[in-house]
Amino acid sequence: MRISPADHDRIRRAVEEAEQATSGEIFCVIARRVSSYREVGLAWAAAAAMILPLLLIPLGFSPAWLPGFSDGWQAAQLAATPVTMAQTLGAYALVQVVIFLAVFLIHGLPVVRRLMTPASIRRHRVRKAAIHQFLAHGIHVTANRTGVLIFCALDEHRVEVVADEGIHSRVPVEIWADVTSALTRELRAGRPIEGFEAAIALSGEVLSAHFPPGPDNLNELSDRLVEL
Structure with a gap:
């Protein structure tokens, strides 16, 4: 998904508009x-x-199934047994390697990676990344801790x-579910910018109700969208 300069401007303007009515960031x-x-x-x-x-064993797996592991001749001598066993083990190991790599x-495909990764792991990683960004961009050091x-x-x-x-002491955590739902709904429809605009507007309404703008109403954080 490509985010154009015009999209960045839309989000910046949405943040600026939302923050006009609040001291929050x-x-x-x-x-x-x-x-x-x-x-x-x-x-x-x-x-x-x-x-x-292992599913191949009941089907009578043999080295002959793989090119280069057998010439099609069957040895009758007992001395050939170790060779046949070695070929079978080698062919089995090759099948394992091919399956592993495949x-x-x-x-590595995004859709498959998402389906194969447990939701709890994805949730934990996203939450950890969000907190890292929260700290890295200094959102926790605003004057009134209202970022x-x-x-x-x-x-x-x-x-x-x-x-x-x-914010936690005055705003119930459940309220932010509306913000995440607004963004998620638009993301599902393939409209991420509209989703951010809706989430920003809802966040501004929540903040303005509890944290009205001060006399100076300083802008302590950048209004731009950060892409990672």
């Missing part, structure tokens, strides 16, 4: 993905390489809203 981050989940792919690949080849590479981060992870299909401690 709104910060937006969008990430392509927060993790490669490589260890998950390795776990799936290892499990598949261990289990799937599953690992398939796991809000709207974070979207595209590959994971997850949205997080992180509000600073100055």
Whole structure:
């Protein structure tokens, strides 16, 4: 998904408009993905390489199934048994390697990676990435601790809203579910910019109800959208 300069301007203007009615700060981050989940792919690949080849045994698996492992001649001598066993083990090992690599590479596809990664792991990684961005951009050091981060992870299909401690004492956590729902709804429809605009507007309404603008109403955080 490409975000154009015009899209960045739309989000910047949405943040500016929302912050006119509040002393709170709104910060937006969008990430392509927060993790490669490589260890998950390795776990799936290892499990598949261990289990799937076993299904070939009842079918009478032999080296002859693989090119180069047998010339089609059957040896009658007992001395040929170790050679045949070695060929069988080598062919079996090759099947395991092929399955391992195939599953690992398939796991690299975004849709497959999302389906193969447990939701709890994706949720934890996105939450961790959102908190990292919250701290990295200094949202936690605003004067009245009234900063809000709207974070979207595209590959994971997850949205997080992180509000600073100055907000928690006055705003129920459940209210932010409306913000995440607004952004998620538009993301599903393929309209991320409209989703951010809706989430920003709702966040501004929540903040303005509890944190009206001060005499100076300083802009403590950048209004731009950060892309990762």
